[in-house]
Amino acid sequence: MSDPPASDVPAAGATVAPKDRRGPSRYPNASDVFLALSSAVLLILSFPNFDLWFLAWVSLLPLFAVLHKRPTGSVAFIVGWLWGVVFFYGSCYWLTYSLIRYGHLPSWLAYSSLIIPVALVSFFPAFACLILSKVLKRWGAVAILAAPFVWISFEWARLGITGQLWNAIGYSQAYVPTLIQSARWGGVYAVGFMIVLANAALAFLFLERSMRALASSTTILISLGMLVLVTGTSWRTDSASVTSVASNLIVVAIQPNVPMEPISDPAISKSLIDRHQALSAEALQSWDRSGQLDNERVSVVMNRTESEALAAGRQISRLVIWPESPMNFTYGNDRELREVLANFAQSHHTSVLFNSLEAAPQGGDYNSALLINEEGRLVAQYDKIRLMPFGEYVPLPPWMPGSSAIAPMVGGFTAGTKYPLMPVGKTRAGVFICFESAFPDIARAFANEGAGVLINISNDGYLGPTPVMRQHLANAIFRAVENNRPVLRVTNTGLTAYIDSRGAIKDVGPGFQSAARVWSVREVEGRTFYTRHGEVFVAFCALVTLIALAATRFRRAAKN
Helix, strand or coil: CCCCCHHHCCCCCCCCCCCCCCCCCCCCCHHHHHHHHHHHHHHHHCCCCCCCHHHHHCCCHHHHHHHHHCCCHHHHHHHHHHHHHHHHHHHCHHHHHHHHHCCCCCHHHHHHHCHHHHHHHCHHHHHHHHHHHHHHHHHCHHHHHHHHHHHHHHHHHHHHHHCCCCCCHHHHHCCCHHHCCCHHHHHHHHHHHHHHHHHHHHHHHHHHCCHHHHHHHHHHHHHHHHHHHHHHHCHHHCCCCCEECCCCEEEEEEECCCCCCCCCCHHHHHHHHHHHHHHHHHHHHHHHCCCCCCCCCEEEECCCHHHHHHHCCCCCEEEEECCCCCCCCCHHHCHHHHHHHHHHHHHHCCEEEEEEEEECHHHCEEEEEEEECCCCCEEEEEECCCCCECCCECCCCCCCCCHHHCCCCCCCCCCCCCCCCEEECCEEEEEEEHHHHHCHHHHHHHHHHCCCEEEEEECCHHHCCCCHHHHHHHHHHHHHHHHCCCEEEEECCCCCEEECCCCCEECCCCCCCCEEEEEEECCEECCCHHHHHCCHHHHHHHHHHHHHHHHHHHHHHHHC
């Protein structure tokens, strides 16, 4: 046997240090934390109001680098949680606006209290990172390609468990119509899947740096580019059963800019109702004059061939939409309001859709959308199904200590259960209220019921001139693409907008100003794959995630 190298032989009298048996640290170091937080910041910048949407396609690279370098469960969970805290806090800090201005909390307390819900929702990316670390530890760098399945599955879990899907990664692309057409097949999750897959392909290339990685990543990125190209140009022929029909509806969208402060003076209330009527009448008169405008508050956007249709005798229905607002109309209990609306509808030959506080069983109240027809009669009512937590109800069990002492900010409401359509002439519309636009199942249900157009009435004024205005609009954009339906978003303080079935926004109303919009609406018949089948794609992602995790545990058991 040969002698050991001289360098391995301890000098005479020297003390031999024991080997370090502690193994890798179970906690992230400063470099890990920096990379994770950098990843979160990059994704924040891709959302409104920064709008650097392209950063989303590389934003997860630093986070994936940590998971590969330190495939330890505790490290992955902690950096994933820290990533979530920074991302959710940085992209939703505007939640403090109403607490400070209307709840009268000190700024330090409002910003501090936001940490609690942010910390809770951050467990979803934390668990996603934990699973990815286990897969990476067993299968190597190539396993990072499982990231889109895992990531999107936990976004779905976030919606199912917390009822919140705000700023899912796919929403970062809302204002680039070409990039979001895959939502017709898989919803916002399909767009998010593409983003995470692009990040994973680049990460695989940088982490392994081999010919295998170069070939795999290049193939994936080219395939993604081709998918974007195909879906971006073939949206008109998504399904043979999906067709546009001739426009037969003129919509007047009113943005009254009602102040958020409580309205107790009857004179002020009457003047605000007068404002609604005046804006509506002015817009209708603008349409009657073939779009010749007398006031820059009114914008008419439509296909002028409708004038020829009128001359040919084709019936064009008219609909005035008033948004959700803090005025608390109570149509059922207010005889004077009923008379005002009936007279307005009859004298202007138009239907009127508006928000109202309506009685619910057992002494409760509904947050409702009501439709008055041209004869002044109530013909349809939709009661809001998805209520705002802590705004319209308290999402705490009654047995929890202190739950009874917490009052919802706007008032306690009863949730509706049905999806009635609003009939306006030959058009059938589905109406959802405020942040219900963040729930894909609401718009999908209306499309499946036969709605040819979707309407979202909203009031974002409580959250001020913050990024929530464009983030909320992003939700409605996806509902349009997913169901191949135009979405008419009518708000109290902005952003009122017409969203076509491709997700392109038109004729956006200015924030915190009174305005009116007149739109010629072309409804759509038929159903997209997503409308028919819902969350089949994300359910498949969840199944792949479970299989990958099971295979990882099986391989570990086999090695042991």
